[in-house]
Structure formats: C-alpha cells, structure tokens
Amino acid sequence: MSPRREKLTSPQTRIALARGNRPAQHLLPIPGPVDTEAARRVFRAQRRRALRTVALLSLLLFGSSGALAALPVLGHVRAGGMPLSWLLLLAGIYPLLFLLALWHVRSAERVEERAEEERPDTGGRPWPRS
Numbered sequence: 001m002s003p004r005r006e007k008l009t010s011p012q013t014r015i016a017l018a019r020g021n022r023p024a025q026h027l028l029p030i031p032g033p034v035d036t037e038a039a040r041r042v043f044r045a046q047r048r049r050a051l052r053t054v055a056l057l058s059l060l061l062f063g064s065s066g067a068l069a070a071l072p073v074l075g076h077v078r079a080g081g082m083p084l085s086w087l088l089l090l091a092g093i094y095p096l097l098f099l100l101a102l103w104h105v106r107s108a109e110r111v112e113e114r115a116e117e118e119r120p121d122t123g124g125r126p127w128p129r130s
Contacts, residue, residue, distance in 0.1 A: 035119075049107045050104070050108075053107075056100060060093070060096055060100065068089075
C-alpha cells in the first residue's frame with residue numbers, strides 16, 4: 001500500500017481560498033469622471049520629455065563608448081591601480097545617468113503639477129486622492 005498523498009498549498013493560496021468569492025477590501029475606489037483631453041495633453045507632454053531623455057541617454061552612452069573607443073590609450077593609463085577608462089565609467093558616467101534620471105522624473109512631475117494648477121474646476125487644488 002502506497003503512502004497517503006498530502007496536498008500542499010502556499011500561505012497566499014490558503015488565504016485566497018479562505019476568503020472565497022469575497023472581494024478584497026483593499027481595492028481602490030472607482031475614480032470619478034476624468035477630463036480625457038487634459039489627460040492626453042499631460043501624456044503628450046510627458047512623452048516629449050521621455051523622448052528628450054532617451055535622446056540624451058543615447059548621446060551619453062554612445063558618446064562615452066565612442067570616446068573610449070577613439071582613445072584606447074585610456075585603457076592603458078592607470079590611476080590608483082585601475083585603468084583610467086574604468087574610472088571614467090565609474091566616476092563619470094554613472095553619476096550622470098543618475099542625474100539624468102532625477103532630471104527626467106522631476107520634469108515629468110512638473111508637467112503634472114502644471115496640469116493640476118490649470119484645472120478650472122478646482123481652482124488649483126490637487127486631484128482628489130480618495
């Protein structure tokens with residue numbers, strides 16, 4: 001006679017099965033009416049900023065790769081026991097990538113803030129967060 005098989009479930013599955021068909025109570029409420037034209041304007045403005053960021057990112061990455069390829073001597077010159085090309089990548093490129101990311105996020109947030117200020121029905125109050 002073979003041993004009895006035992007059913008194993010994860011804790012998340014047990015919670016979901018215990019809840020049954022009841023909906024989760026943490027779901028967000030359905031939002032009210034939306035000004036679709038204003039949302040499209042915000043989306044277009046943020047898309048333009050995203051394209052600008054991608055162009056600058058491409059320029060930074062391909063430009064740095066091209067500069068390192070054009071100047072192979074940077075791989076032979078050592079500073080602190082490391083090739084200068086590595087130090088340029090570590091101390092030059094990554095901080096610039098971080099600053100570009102911060103600049104992009106702040107730019108996208110400014111678009112949203114400007115859109116909130118221009119909403120005629122709220123008098124510049126922020127969007128409802130309910």
